[in-house]
Amino acid sequence: MIGEQKSISKLNSTGPFEAGSLGFLINLLPGSVYNFQPPLNCIYWTECRDVFHYNADGLEIEKTILYHRSPVRIQTIFFNSLNDVKHVHKIISEVEKHLKIEESVISPTDNKRIMQIDLSPFWIKRGIRHAFFTAMLKSECYSLTYLKDTYYFTRTRKAFDDFMAGKTWLEPDSFYWITSFVKSKRELVFPPTTQ
Numbered sequence: 001m002i003g004e005q006k007s008i009s010k011l012n013s014t015g016p017f018e019a020g021s022l023g024f025l026i027n028l029l030p031g032s033v034y035n036f037q038p039p040l041n042c043i044y045w046t047e048c049r050d051v052f053h054y055n056a057d058g059l060e061i062e063k064t065i066l067y068h069r070s071p072v073r074i075q076t077i078f079f080n081s082l083n084d085v086k087h088v089h090k091i092i093s094e095v096e097k098h099l100k101i102e103e104s105v106i107s108p109t110d111n112k113r114i115m116q117i118d119l120s121p122f123w124i125k126r127g128i129r130h131a132f133f134t135a136m137l138k139s140e141c142y143s144l145t146y147l148k149d150t151y152y153f154t155r156t157r158k159a160f161d162d163f164m165a166g167k168t169w170l171e172p173d174s175f176y177w178i179t180s181f182v183k184s185k186r187e188l189v190f191p192p193t194t195q
Helices: 049-056 085-099 127-139 157-164 177-183
Strands: 022-026 042-046 076-080 105-108 114-118
Touching (some): 022 127, 085 105, 085 114, 085 157
8 A cells, every 4th residue: 555655854864875775764772782873763774685684683673663583573664766656566565465465555755766665564474574575675676477587586486486375484584585595495384374
């Protein structure tokens, strides 16, 4: 679903700030020590999905971002795209309808290139689901027909097909898509009936 425009102009921001970057809002608790020290109330940006997930691990995040330790599960993602909200909404909506899950909310912001994405609960229950979602975003592909042929999913075709067939569970969980399926040769399974 496409949401109302959000204001992000008063938030601090780290770089890089390139098209395709992913970001999340952070508020570090006083005295916290992490491998980077961005200012408080800041959108932390990175171009790399693995760095995005790695740097989110260990942060204590408040309000719109829900965080659970290992693997990371962030509820709100900021995405810097050359495409508009409608194109990004199209692929997310197609995948969510295919999987028969609750819709995420994709909202424009007061910066034309940045959108805020509030993830459906489905995506934040498991790290591997979150990894699939960020790989889908980074693909900049806006048709389910061609998504499987993009960089992240061509290399992991069986995992992509399994995921789209409802096998959205990995044990132990991981937020590294490529590593889990190319290097480790792990397999997705159907989630337990309660998940």
